[in-house]
Amino acid sequence: MSENTPTPSSARPPKQSRTGLKSTGTRKAASKSNRSRAREFALQALYQHLVGGNDATAIDAFTRDLAGFHKADSAHYDALLHGCIEHAASMDALITPLLDRKMAEISPIEHATMWIGVYEFQNCLDVPWRVVLNECIELAKEFGGTDGHKYVNAVLNGLAPKLRAVEVAADKAAGAGAA
Template sequence: MTDSSPKEPSAKTRQTRTGLTATGARKAAAKSNRSRSREFALQALYQHLVGRNDPTDIDHFTRDLAGFHKADAAHYDALLHGSIREEVELDAMIVPLLDRKLAEISPVEHAVMWIGVYEFKHCLDVPWRVVLNECIELAKEFGGTDGHKYVNAVLNGLAPQLRSLEVEADRASGKARA
């Protein structure tokens, strides 16, 4: 007696496609410890903006969250405490590029913009395009539907002011739009 039912392809003959899970969904790229530090800083800055909680309490709470051990703690510290310390200066740079009042901006997008401006100013080891891309990704993941577009516009407007030599070099080489 022969089996006439269709056979499943064997595991040996099945081709795997890189970057996809077994179900065909796209695999999430492994996040760097700096990317994770930005995520935790975003959550902490959100608490600061919305609840006006004490930065030390926010810091302790955030460090107890699952996965914090995978983050760059020093970068997280710089982003959280630096942004809070400089919030008036950061807002003064952001406000001229807004098309509405700062109070009308989502706290998520507001915090992402703080992270971006702070990194533009103080984290010169991080290329400006990396700062911009990381902030856009944060806004996509945690913000509103089109919040990333708003973050992109504001940070793209500030990059030439804060990283003029770097932006000009990228424009001259064709890596950035003029």
């Protein structure tokens, strides 16, 4: 074969598998916790609320019928969906000062992801702040725009010291630094 002849596919080394990731780069369903699944379904439901203005009860009924919902932590999903909708205005008031544009210009996926992060920072104290941050970044990577996860990271990382002051300070004191 000349050097310009393409290499047959059988001669190429096999692709290395990335544990926990599909070929698209998203996480495999089997590697997701029940709470991660709950966040995904809550994100989809909150998207319906933000984009369509749909009622929480109708969204909830629709979402519970989606494939795979039975694998999600339904109590966590309920808390996220109803808590985010109920406290949307106060959460937006926390988020808005950290934005570099108007809230209306934020993608609904990133907006809903930030709601989930703020809600968990405030109400799910059993979930470490770094886990909340990481889960929201992963949601934005999987469902949002190309660099939306960076925006979500910046906003939630900016809110963490305010909403989880003791925990963030303890991490910094232990040498963990900011995420």
